[in-house]
Amino acid sequence: MQTLDSLDALPDGALSSPAAARNSAAILEVLRAHLPARGAVLEIAAGSGQHAVAFAAALPDVDWTPSDPSAEARASIAAWTRHAGSPNLRPPLVLDATDEATWPDPRFDAVFCANMIHISPWAATEGLMRLAGRTLRHPGGLLALYGPFLEADQPLAPSNAAFGASLKDRDPAWGLRDRDAVTTLARTHGLILTRRVAMPANNLMLLFRREA
Template identity: 75%
Template sequence: MQTMDAISATPAGALASPAAARNAGPILEVLKAHLPARGAVLEIAAGSGEHAVAFAAALPGLEWTPSDPSAEARASIVVWAEAAGLPNLRSPAALDVTEEASWPEGPFNAVVCINMIHISPWAATEGLMRLARRVLPVGGLLATYGPYREAGVPLAPSNAAFDESLKARDPAWGLRDRDAVAAAAKAEGLALTRRVEMPANNLMLLFRRVA
């Protein structure tokens, strides 16, 4: 499981992410405003599974499918899901956005991707956009969350330091330029429709499939 967060194990064996606990509420408020009341959602790079449980609990009309390429992450998701006992939370999928053979057929009404784009190679962002085009109907939502670089917007010192730490860990990682991400989405028929400022110098970028 790729993460820069201080992950710890719970007594039950699940992983606990302080960042997930902090940002779940603000992210949920944005999702509530833009997700349909009913339908199916695919979560990419679901990590510990805490987001999946929180969102599925708060959005009972949505069938929530978490996914992660990490077996460790999927095991944690299973523990959190079993404890929550939510009827609309599906078993985690072993989905890797860089491996098309692992992609589900869909369809899904929305795809949610939290804190992946900067902690993965650029090929993962390109794969995310191709996956979204495959599984979303026209009008379907792709929601991403994380820190970005933006033209004309000074980079916050905390984000600059974070970017340096990411690149030190892996030169292929790092904060992405928002316009570059939007261009990769546009190449797959996805239009950036909303930019939402979030706590701690993060953004939510909302895309809709238009073609």
Template identity: 70%
Template sequence: MQTMNPLAAAPRGALASPAAARNTGPILEVLKAHMPGRGRVLEIAAGSGEHAAAFAGALPGLDWTPSDPNAEARASITAWATAASLPNLRPPLALDVLDAATWPEGPLQAVVCVNMIHISPWAATEGLMALAGSRLATGGLLVLYGPYREADVALAPSNAAFDQSLKARDPAWGLRDRDTVAAVAKAEGLALTRRVEMPANNLMLLFRRV
């Protein structure tokens, strides 16, 4: 399943994502407040690998495994990891949320997924929730970041335009309804426990495995 946006080339054989450069700091502040001190973390659709290197470096007690179904992304993740040279950053997995045979064994203490749900078919969200529900330890954390539609919040004009551009690229893409995502998560034993407003009209949604 293809989820990675095209990324510009960066030094040392890596790829660079402007979005990752902007949102790494704000996301990391939330992770620092809510992630466990120790344990195994699986990052889904890790893209360029910039997040993996930054988060693993800032959270040294966590054993961080990035993943992406895209071979170009995995090569970039490897390049960023090589440059970072972190003992807690693992090689990337060729994980596809639509293929359970590619999922690692649990238990995991956390699953992190940044900017995937709106640039993938709805089946990818269902697969993500099934993965988290089956691999997270009891009390484990699922962290989602990205833009969402919310019934009780007016859609920002920038998000409305973004939604239209996504659907123009692929009719199966687009901003998802927060409550619908939470309902799919609940069916897999994941309870939405926190909603955090982020810059540029994004949200972080935190779920716990019950």
């Protein structure tokens, strides 16, 4: 499982992510305001599963399906799911954004992805946009993207500059993505940026809607 967070392993196989615990409430506030009151959400690169559990519990009328290409992550998601017992939280899917053979049929109202595109090659972002464009079943369907970004019209926080450099040191294919490049890529798949939300710790939520 690709992560820059320090994970604690719990006895039942669940992994505990301090970052997920810190940012869940802020992310939930945005999702609650913009997700449909009822519908199906696909989470890409769900990691430890803490976001999935927290959001499914807080949004009981939303059907939440987490996914991750990592068996370790899916085991953790399954363990958190057993703890939560939320009837609207589905078993984790095996899904790799770079492998279309693993993508589900188009049946979701929203797609959520946190902290993936900067710790994966650009091909994963390209796959995410193709996946969202194909999987969102209705015009107005939401892609919610969370993480740090480069922005031409905003100064780069020193902490994000250092973080971006550390990503490149770890893997030259990783790095903070330019917001405008991500927005342009999304547009080629019928996804239009409709809202930029500043988040704690110099992160952003970018909300895209599927065109009619």
